[in-house]
Amino acid sequence: MLEVIDLFCGAGGMSCGLRSAGLRIRAGVDFNKLSVETYRRNFPRARGVCADVKDVRAADLAALLDRRRPFVLAGCPPCQLFSQLHRASRPVGEEFGHYLRLLWALRPDYLVFENVPRIVSYKKAWERLLNRLRQLGYHVTFKVVSSETLGVPQKRKRLVLVAAKSEIILSDPDVRSIKTVRDAIEGLPESDFSIPNHVTMKLSPANLARIQATMKNGGRSKMPRSAFDDSYGRMRWDAPAPTITTRCISFSNGCFGHPEYDRAITVREAALLQGFDRDFRFVGGVWETAKQVGNAVPPPIAQWLGENILRHFRAS
Template sequence: MIFYDFFSGCGGTSQGMREAGLTIKLGIDFDRDSARTYRKNFPRARFIEGDIRSLRPKDIEPYVSKSSRRHPIVFGACAPCQPFSKQRRDDGQSDERKDLLGEFHRFVRSYLPEYVFIENVPGLQSVDDEKGPFSSFLALLTRLGYWHAHQIVVASHYGVPQHRRRLVLIASRLGPIEFPKPTHGPNSARKRLPSVWEAIGHLPAISAGEIHPSIPNHQSANLSELNLRRIKATRVGGSRADWPEALVLDCHRAYDGHTDVYGRMPKNAPASALTTRCISLSNGRFGHPTQHRAISVREAACLQNFPMNFEFLGSLQSTGRQVGNAVPVKMAKVFGLAIGKHYRAYRKAKR
């Protein structure tokens, strides 16, 4: 099976699909650093560095010619999710990124891949429910003859050490398709969820602002003296509620919201969902469980299930953003395995 990664970012979905046994053929993204990272880690794949809105379906024909196709293909898409996130719900409705699923559909319509995989924030499902981008995309899939299923999943139930809720859609032109069963949690054989410490506990200690000399991307952001005092006053899994009065920010004295900011991760439970600012102490519960700093880019990558030899290119801020934007590898792998299982069953039934 051949995989094509639209809005690929650094390649979280591609890595999961590769681990599931699919051949990675093409990545598409307009972010330069993500393109550099993707090319380095998928040297046998092709990459188009460009905006999907300016690409035509025929631009990818050299990589997915309908006339010479010998293997089933899978199109994956994780369109930029910021327009649909909770933080953006009160913004205006003119964000042009909201129609990126429609742009993706141009390619689905032209090449009719056997399978489609989409991952995004839950808000995508509810924005303008009847006429919104997701409902329109489902209607388009139906008209093209796809069976499809979608639901909001918890990433920790698929082996990801994060409390990350995502909307996932899988579709097939070969027959009805069902969601894979969770691998972890209350409805699985593995009741215990994957933990932060299982993911990052093997990495050597570094200080705030330090770069490890031999482990790629094991680098953490520097901290001011005041923020160093704050994280030292925060217990494992704790928050700013642990601080003495002298360390509390003025903006938090009469405000109970955003309780995760400046928090430490727990050790023996999943982390909060990573974001594009996952290496910043002040932007979420991104403090290391035991060391006095925010998590490093490598630790964030481990929490996204990237293997240790997957290297991210770019500045500290860019690599952190790439990791935070990525689809968790193990979750993509579970769905890749499910797609492979579905295709094998289809082949068996056709004999």
């Protein structure tokens, strides 16, 4: 069985999808304490390590693995690190350098990550990563995919990358599997504190009046092409949701109004729209958990990546 160490794991979206594909999750590493608490709660058989990547020793991670088994190094430095390095005059940014250090020392059988498509525009960092992978003898494939074609009920374009020690090809997404907001969140009550993370944010009087005046099922409270035409709107039941961000529970920060109820979506609903299972629980306050959800790798994307890796491994 393939084992996984997940760097920059956040709440565990990547690990969640790889686990669903049949990989064994050994450890997740992140510097955010509450994200790691979420990770530990949902991956009780894995080690949740709260640490900055610069303080992580490759030997400590290797000790968590059965080195007789092949393993996957998952996770990618946040896009901000690529941006900082792209602008920096020094050869490599500190955290990015430590990521490459761990990659070089661990020599995983597979490397996998997803990120925003614009990451390739940070040419200095992107080429540094690709060159290091080639130096280690990896074959690299990457492509931009639309989340909705991979079973995520949400419009979200992501760049995915897989590196292996022999040529690997990513399968084409199944466009017949597109899911909608209705598929994900219909049936959840307007408010129910017994449902984990299903907490309704209180609207200001102005925003309450605004959403009450907004047509249900896809309506907008602003005229198109206005300064706020991407905010103050409701989701549409029978279409994928807009991109879930770290501000996804705020009616004024995107089209995050519930299709029917006079409120923004909850963290639980946002998690379902990211493709998390209903029993996945997030630890922390409302804004902190919303941030965990918005920053997460949608698990269905990770599952598809894991299935591609397993297919390649079994054929090797």
